[in-house]
Amino acid sequence: MKKNNIKILAIESSCDETAAAVVEDGRKVLSNIISSQIDLHTIYGGVVPEIASRKHIENINFVIKDALKEANVTFDDIDAIAVTYGPGLVGALLVGVGEAKTLAYGLNKPLIGVHHIKGHVFANLIEHEELKPPFVCLIVSGGHTEIAIVKDYNDFEIVATTRDDAAGEAFDKVARSVGLGYPGGPKIDKAAKLGNPHAIEFPKAKVNDSKYDFSFSGVKSAVLNYQNKANMTGEKINVNDLVASFQRAVVEVLVEHTIEVAKDYNIKNVAMAGGVASNTALRSLMEEKCNEEGLKLHFPSPIFCTDNAAMIGVAAYFEYINNNFKDLTLNAVPNLEL
Amino acid sequence: MMKILGIESAALVASVAIIDEDVTIAEYTTNFKKTHSETLLPMLDEIVKMTGISLSELSAIAVSGGPGSFTGLRIGAASAKGLGLALDLPLIEVPTLDAMAMNIYASDALIVPIMDARRNQVYTGIYKNDTKLEVKAESMAVSIDELFEILKETGAKENVERAIFLGDGVSVFREYIDEKLTMKHDFAPLNLNRQRASNIAMLGMEMMKAGKVISADDMSPNYLRKSQAERERDVAKTDASY
Numbered sequence: 163m164k165k166n167n168i169k170i171l172a173i174e175s176s177c178d179e180t181a182a183a184v185v186e187d188g189r190k191v192l193s194n195i196i197s198s199q200i201d202l203h204t205i206y207g208g209v210v211p212e213i214a215s216r217k218h219i220e221n222i223n224f225v226i227k228d229a230l231k232e233a234n235v236t237f238d239d240i241d242a243i244a245v246t247y248g249p250g251l252v253g254a255l256l257v258g259v260g261e262a263k264t265l266a267y268g269l270n271k272p273l274i275g276v277h278h279i280k281g282h283v284f285a286n287l288i289e290h291e292e293l294k295p296p297f298v299c300l301i302v303s304g305g306h307t308e309i310a311i312v313k314d315y316n317d318f319e320i321v322a323t324t325r326d327d328a329a330g331e332a333f334d335k336v337a338r339s340v341g342l343g344y345p346g347g348p349k350i351d352k353a354a355k356l357g358n359p360h361a362i363e364f365p366k367a368k369v370n371d372s373k374y375d376f377s378f379s380g381v382k383s384a385v386l387n388y389q390n391k392a393n394m395t396g397e398k399i400n401v402n403d404l405v406a407s408f409q410r411a412v413v414e415v416l417v418e419h420t421i422e423v424a425k426d427y428n429i430k431n432v433a434m435a436g437g438v439a440s441n442t443a444l445r446s447l448m449e450e451k452c453n454e455e456g457l458k459l460h461f462p463s464p465i466f467c468t469d470n471a472a473m474i475g476v477a478a479y480f481e482y483i484n485n486n487f488k489d490l491t492l493n494a495v496p497n498l499e500l
Numbered sequence: 501m502m503k504i505l506g507i508e509s510a511a512l513v514a515s516v517a518i519i520d521e522d523v524t525i526a527e528y529t530t531n532f533k534k535t536h537s538e539t540l541l542p543m544l545d546e547i548v549k550m551t552g553i554s555l556s557e558l559s560a561i562a563v564s565g566g567p568g569s570f571t572g573l574r575i576g577a578a579s580a581k582g583l584g585l586a587l588d589l590p591l592i593e594v595p596t597l598d599a600m601a602m603n604i605y606a607s608d609a610l611i612v613p614i615m616d617a618r619r620n621q622v623y624t625g626i627y628k629n630d631t632k633l634e635v636k637a638e639s640m641a642v643s644i645d646e647l648f649e650i651l652k653e654t655g656a657k658e659n660v661e662r663a664i665f666l667g668d669g670v671s672v673f674r675e676y677i678d679e680k681l682t683m684k685h686d687f688a689p690l691n692l693n694r695q696r697a698s699n700i701a702m703l704g705m706e707m708m709k710a711g712k713v714i715s716a717d718d719m720s721p722n723y724l725r726k727s728q729a730e731r732e733r734d735v736a737k738t739d740a741s742y
Contacts, residue, residue: 205733212570212727216720219577223585223717237586253571256537260578261585263541268555268586490541 164241165483171229171240171265172475173222175258176250176278177305178202178209179468180221184233184240185475191288192233194465194472197221200345207344208334215253222261229471237269244274244478246281246471247488248498249305255494263490274478275488277498278469279306280318282435284480285466285473290433293460298429300420302444303436304330304347307376307416309423310500312433315480318500321423322374329412330438332378336385336408340401350405351441357402359410359443362388366415374419381411413444421451434461437468502559504708505544505583506701509536509576510568510596511615511668516544517697518553519705524698526551531694536575555587560713562704564695565593566722567623567639568615573721584716591719592704592712597639599699600667601627603692609662610636610655614669617641622669623724626654633703641724644673648681655683662686666693 166187174181178199184192199217203209230236245262248255266273283299295315301308307329309322327335330347337346342353364384369375385408392399424432432452438444439461452459466473481487501520508515508529514536517527526547530539548555563580566573584591600613608630615623624647626637636654651663665677666688674687687693707713726734 206729210727210729213729215570215574216723216727219574219581220720222578223581226585227717253574256571257574257578259537260575261582264579264582265586267541267545268583490545491538493535493537 168241168479168482169235169239170242170244170274170475170478170482171226172244172276172471172478173226173258173262174246174281174469174471174474175218175222175254176246176248177254177469178214179470180218180225181469181471182226182229183471183475184229184235185472185479188476188479189287189291191472191475192235193229194470195225195228195232196468196470197225204344207338209251211251211253214251215257218254218257222257240269240271242272242274242478242482243269244276244474246278246474247275247492248278248495250278250496252494252496255496259492259494263492267490272482272487273489273492274481274486275492276474276477276481277500279308279500281473281477283310283312283318283433284477285435285462285470286433286460287476288466288472289462290460293431293433296429297431297433298420298424298427299433299435300416300439301435302329302416302438304328304334306436307378309374309420311423311427311429316484320500322376322419324376324378325369326377326379327382329376329378329416330436332382332412333438335382336405339386339389340404342401342405347438347441350409351443353402354406354409354443357400357404357406359406361400361403362407364407364411366411374423376415376419378412381408409443413441413447416444417447417451420448421455421457424457425455430457432457432459435467440464440467502705503553503557504560504562504701504705505558506562506697506699506704507540507576507580508564508695508697508700509540509572510564510566511572511695513695514539514543515695515697516540516547517701518547518551519698519701521705525553527696527698529696536572540575540579558587558589560590560592560704560708562592562594562700563719564596564599564700566596567617567641567724568596570723573723577719577721581716581719589716590713591716592707593714593719593722594700594703594707595639595722596695597623597625598627598633598635599703600695601625601629602633602699602703603666603688603696604664605629606631607664608660609664610651610658610660612651612663612665613667614647614665614673615667616669616672622647622673624669626651628658639722639724644676651683664688668694
């Protein structure tokens with residue numbers, strides 16, 4: 163089997179973005195099409211799985227055709243079909259998986275199943291040619307808060323996870339509670355720039371029995387309690403100060419633990435992945451601390467931080483060269499482990 | 501000769517069939533586990549391998565278009581859309597209940613497929629199939645009592661006093677139907693009481709000849725129902741307007 167000029171058509175439908183991309187040799191993105199449904203879900207204050215699944219079915223062929231067209235290739239040029247098969251919303255995943263399986267079957271091409279989070283981690287390779295394992299990666303999104311040590315392209319160790327809410331989930335809940343709306347991450351990021359991050363001291367959650375694990379329900383509750391108390395006493399809240407202080411409490415813990423892992427394992431490269439990796443406060447603090455410690459920080463452009471299929475095509479390449487293919491029984495696995 | 505692939509995964513039945521204009525060449529139907537995502541495509545591969553038919557011989561793909569289980573419908577739809585895109589074939593979206601009604605033939609009774617739609621409703625329609633399928637009431641989601649009313653009206657209008665029920669809704673409502681429905685009625689035997697892909701393919705072929713084909717890109721199931729979130733929002737809006 164050839165190892166160069168491998169073109170993979172990748173499909174991603176694990177949440178509310180229908181996406182397809184063509185990626186060559188695991189680094190070169192020839193196209194990256196994302197059909198976002200965010201406006202449809204905003205009125206419900208979050209992603210509605212059934213609506214997301216219905217939109218995926220409506221959009222998927224168009225998104226795939228656009229990805230081929232933008233890459234200036236046809237199915238004949240494609241060496242394999244890759245798809246996210248978990249973790250994510252099961253109904254949403256099933257659309258991509260069903261489509262990818264029949265595409266691979268009808269075209270007689272190999273099928274590759276990709277772990278969504280592995281995709282997020284590998285998004286870092288797209289714009290950083292020099293980045294190679296081993297590296298430490300902080301994965302932060304609406305559904306995930308993890309620190310992974312990428313020992314090799316197909317060898318991950320998760321050394322930290324969240325005990326309760328994901329970081330992005332805490333952002334969403336706080337944003338909803340203070341009236342900033344959905345999606346919480348970008349809204350809080352923007353409002354926090356106008357506020358004083360040291361106005362309120364919120365607890366920084368430590369988990370007693372683990373050095374690296376996270377817990378965000380405490381700081382989230384502290385924000386909600388602060389708000390309730392202010393409402394009862396009639397005290398006026400400065401929302402910008404409130405969310406800036408909340409954001410600082412979350413971001414500081416994320417950065418501290420990531421740096422600690424890098425130091426303890428003596429790894430010089432640090433990367434970030436997932437939607438919350440676009441958060442500007444997180445980026446600047448991580449940059450500052452990495453510089454202090456002599457670590458090299460990498461993070462993807464926002465377009466590769468959000469859910470996208472290019473990252474799936476990158477991760478799929480490393481499965482391809484290891485001959486790790488799936489058969490026609492591939493199913494969606496909503497709680498797929500890394 | 502024109503060959504059509506039929507795909508049926510709207511409910512518990514998973515079924516695939518390849519027909520030509522004279523005969524059902526192969527059909528593979530299971531009704532025991534709801535893991536269509538894992539079973540449907542291997543079943544297709546099995547009949548393709550066994551018959552030696554090449555996918556390139558197909559003229560179109562007919563898919564059970566709903567109503568039914570939202571997830572089941574989407575597994576069928578995604579499979580048909582992916583295959584249609586890969587093979588550059590048109591799709592035929594066959595109404596699930598119309599195809600079910602074709603299980604009964606050469607009868608003057610009203611044919612009433614009922615699928616358990618949960619929330620105390622059935623997906624149903626009313627048909628006649630003496631020699632040619634006639635739709636007397638289109639696919640709908642109603643309570644079994646509402647169905648009785650519509651059935652009585654249709655029976656009076658068509659001058660028919662007998663109904664044949666089939667579908668997985670029979671398992672749920674059989675006793676209730678016996679108890680409450682005054683119209684003379686029967687229940688289809690087990691070999692005729694569930695969905696099958698050859699019906700989808702056969703009705704699909706008729707629809708294709710009538711020009712009712714669509715692009716694989718445009719196909720999307722007919723769910724008959726909104727998502728729960730949309731329904732709750734509609735209720736909230738109606739309440740607010742009082």
